[in-house]
Amino acid sequence: MESPRNSKMSPLSAILFGSRWLQLPLYLGLIVAQLVYVIHFMVELTHLIARLPHLNEADIMLMVLGLIDVVMISNLLIMVIVGGYETFVSRLNLNGHPDEPDWLSHVNANLLKVKLAMSIIGISSIHLLKTFINVENLDDKTLIWQTVIHMAFIASAVSIAWIDRIMAHPDAQKH
Known part of the structure; x- marks a missing residue:
């Protein structure tokens, strides 16, 4: 029996199946967006610390909620990047890596x-x-x-x- 890696695909099948790699630049772009959110988080955290003596509790809470919002959007980006790549492009082959997210094994x-x-x-x-x-x-x-x-x-x-x-x-x- 021939292994899946050695099987021959028709040219059309190869093109269609290979087209999934066109998504790679999209996921790389989302990684850049993730970096933008990291920079934004650091800027906002710096503002919070610098303005702390002049802020009341409500202002602190609003700024902290803004930081939480950035983290949640960043988490969303990670799910899309990692889960989308794994689902639609190619396996990540983490081979039981200790940091592999639990949800990734059945995404x-x-x-x-x-x-x-x-x-x-x-x-x-x-x-x-x-x-x-x-x-x-x-x-x-x-x-x-x-x-x-x-x-x-x-x-x-x-x-x-x-x-x-x-x-x-x-x-x-x-x-």
């Missing part, structure tokens, strides 16, 4: 969508919390729309997870 496109949706909800939650802390400086329309958008993110994530569950377990529809 697929549907799981990645659910994780991304949950991350977006977390990021949206941070923005909404910042809005509520700064409520006296905003109008009601802004508060309502941010809440509606956040609820839409939640509804979308629940829908994605529910659809993923149905697709993974077709018998779950019967219960």
